[in-house]
Amino acid sequence: MNNLLDYTLEELKVWMKENNENAFRAKQILSWIYKGINDFNGMKNIPKSLITKLEENFTISLPNIIEVYKSEIDGTEKFLLGFEDGNLIESVLMRYKHGNSICISTQVGCRMGCKFCASTINGRVRNLSSGEILSEVLVVQNYINERISNIVLMGSGEPLDNYDNVVKFLEIVSADYGLNIGQRHITLSTCGIVPKIYELADKEFSTTLAISLHAFSDEKRKEIMPIANKYTIDEILKSCKYYISKTNRRITFEYALVKDVNDTKEDAKSLGKLLKGMLCHVNLIPVNEIKENTFKRSTKKSIDNFAEILKSYGIEVTTRREMGSDINAACGQLRRSYINTHEIGGE
Incomplete structure (x- = not known):
């Protein structure tokens, strides 16, 4: 069927x-x-x-809602969703003044191996189809009985590692016969699969591209992101500039701040020099601490200093407001804890 x-x-x-x-x-x-x-x-x-x-x-196959956790801090809702084959994924609903945003998964698990992320610990199980990605939006929208107006492909999985299904999803979800969510209201986050960035640019979508950078040098990036062994920062930046030229869209660079790893003033200055003059902005992310590694989040003072230094290079900077910290809202945390306490297939 x-x-x-x-x-x-x-x-x-x-x-x-x-x-x-x-x-x-x-x-x-x-x-x-x-x-x-x-x-x-x-x-x-x-x-x-x-x-x-x-x-x-x-x-018309929608996943089952296994669990819903609602933050008492900010109202963020974390959905643990189960497919017919027993696999689990997570989606996160965030409520803002400008509308409801959902962070969705594109794969069951992930094979990128980023050391700060719980999604990747046991690797990728399988890709989600375009319809399965779409079903995350539908099932949450039906549950809250409110329209979702913004989508972030930043849950479990690497979207560009599931390129064909993700592109088809983007076409369907933004179509006037579909949910009609404008592509300017959709952000795709990638760790930097360079050939696919070029392919996506050639589609000339108006989707916002977010790059998980997290370091200013290849050597430092290799310490936390295995993808850095395949594609250099220089190659990633060239593909980003091509994306900008094809779409005229500003790039977001995500930078997870890890205490004593990539959060010094020298790191900030080097990143500022690297990105100066580019149509971009930097989103600073206090790293989510997970028990599988020793990474600690930077102090507020370090984060503030980092932001001010980047601004001195003419770079627009935001610091991500932590959402759902009391409900394991970071990628992969809920799925992993649920699997560890239940006999669930798919691992």
Whole structure:
């Protein structure tokens, strides 16, 4: 059975024609799904004969909500979602004045090996399909009965390691027949798979690209990010400049501050020199401490000093406000703790 969420409008139109149905029915069916109707019999303007065909050929497959944890600090909600094959992923809903944002996963686990991230500890289990990525948005939106207006692909997994499915997701979620979430309201975070950055740039989407940089030199970056052994910072920056030239979009550089590793004034000055003059901004992230490593977060004074030095180089800087710190809201933490205390497949 095919998951209907994996289909674009054009693909469903083709299926309709091949099955002797009117192509216009495709848009009607998808409009029901994106209104939250997950039962073919609830699609009131679809003929019974077509409903029978749909039931024989398709599912509308949404993950089960296994657990929901709500922060008492800021209202952030962490969703542990389970697929039919027993695999678990996490999505995080963050509420802001400008609307609801969701941080979603693109893979079960991750194989990038970044030392500060819990998602990658046991590697990648499998990719999510475009429909499975989309289903994270749908199931949370249905749960809260409110519209989600911003998406961040920054949960478990490396989006560009699942390139084809992620690109298809971006096309569907931003389409007027889909959830119609503008690409300018979508951020894709990558550790820097250079060839795929070029490919994504050539798509000329208006998606914001966020690069997990976390160091100013290749030597220092290799200490915390294995991807640095494959692609140099210089190669990443060249691909980012190409992305800017194709999309005219500002790049975000994410920098997780680790005490006594990459948070000194000299680190800040070197990063400032590296990025000076580029259409970018730096998002400083106090590192999430996990028991699997010895990384400690920088002091507030170090973070503030780091930000001021970058600003002196003309670089716009923000410090990420920690969300859901009381509910293990960092990538992979909840899934891992749940697996460790339950007999769950997929590991």
